[in-house]
Amino acid sequence: MMFSGSVHADTYFYWNAESTPCDGSQLPNPPFWTQDVPYRGRVICGSTPEGSRFFEFQTVAAQTSAYTEIHPSPTFPITNIMGKTLYLAYYFNFTRINGLDIWHENGDSADKGIELVGSGIRWGIARGHWSNLATNLDHRYTVWGSNPTYHLNRSVEQYDIYLPNQNGYSATRPIQLSYETWHTAIMSVRIAADNTGSFSVWIDGVKIMEYNNIKTTANTSPTIAHIIMGGTIAQPAYDAPAHKRQFDALILTDNWQDIVNGGYLSGSTPPAGTSPTPPSGLRVMTVQ
Numbered sequence: 385m386m387f388s389g390s391v392h393a394d395t396y397f398y399w400n401a402e403s404t405p406c407d408g409s410q411l412p413n414p415p416f417w418t419q420d421v422p423y424r425g426r427v428i429c430g431s432t433p434e435g436s437r438f439f440e441f442q443t444v445a446a447q448t449s450a451y452t453e454i455h456p457s458p459t460f461p462i463t464n465i466m467g468k469t470l471y472l473a474y475y476f477n478f479t480r481i482n483g484l485d486i487w488h489e490n491g492d493s494a495d496k497g498i499e500l501v502g503s504g505i506r507w508g509i510a511r512g513h514w515s516n517l518a519t520n521l522d523h524r525y526t527v528w529g530s531n532p533t534y535h536l537n538r539s540v541e542q543y544d545i546y547l548p549n550q551n552g553y554s555a556t557r558p559i560q561l562s563y564e565t566w567h568t569a570i571m572s573v574r575i576a577a578d579n580t581g582s583f584s585v586w587i588d589g590v591k592i593m594e595y596n597n598i599k600t601t602a603n604t605s606p607t608i609a610h611i612i613m614g615g616t617i618a619q620p621a622y623d624a625p626a627h628k629r630q631f632d633a634l635i636l637t638d639n640w641q642d643i644v645n646g647g648y649l650s651g652s653t654p655p656a657g658t659s660p661t662p663p664s665g666l667r668v669m670t671v672q
Contacts, residue, residue, distance in 0.1 A: 450614030
């Protein structure tokens with residue numbers, strides 16, 4: 385869809401499963417490529433805050449990863465991003481099987497999460513528990529910021545992670561998320577090779593971390609090669625029981641209005657009948 389206007393903004397990727405049959409078939413490739421075919425995701429019929437379908441990766445016990453790359457052509461790789469602020473947002477729901485928690489409530493038990501990856505770029509929201517965070521409440525998990533590979537701001541990172549630091553959240557009070565619940569996540573990265581970048585995270589519409597005046601790319605010609613999902617599951621023990629990892633309305637955009645329109649600033653599991661509005665009014669590059 386092409387819209388003309390004085391302001392130019394891009395929706396680089398948007399996928400919400402609503403136009404894909406939920407007949408048990410695997411996720412389309414492109415744009416989804418999973419390294420191990422048996423672990424490929426599928427579209428599932430079921431109610432979500434966004435609609436009536438979502439995509440799901442069902443794991444087996446002690447599965448180490450469900451490594452999946454999203455790189456739609458011709459949109460990716462994305463270039464000319466220096467100075468732009470990119471927003472990666474999605475709905476997520478981690479559902480247990482037989483009531484078995486996915487991650488430990490203390491120590492290191494983590495997924496790398498959903499990441500933006502490219503030349504000079506690797507940012508994500510990790511989940512589970514990490515040992516420099518306070519112990520999770522019973523049957524709860526948490527999230528934090530990550531910049532693996534490059535570790536561009538060693539003075540800011542604490543034991544390789546970005547700690548929550550907004551709205552009362554901190555290492556001693558990390559956000560607590562429920563299983564079997566739809567949540568929303570937004571990651572914002574302002575791309576800069578000097579100390580003018582920023583990194584922020586919202587969960588269920590609440591900003592839980594914000595880091596300004598930092599480097600966010602390792603070179604002056606950064607690119608986004610792909611979005612990565614499922615890089616690790618419950619590392620380093622890799623001992624998660626079988627469970628379901630569900631996602632919906634995954635978007636990468638440089639327009640904040642897309643985030644507002646998409647309902648990503650809402651709380652967990654919004655009431656029925658409040659379906660968000662897909663991106664509109666932009667030069668939108670969609671994937672069939």
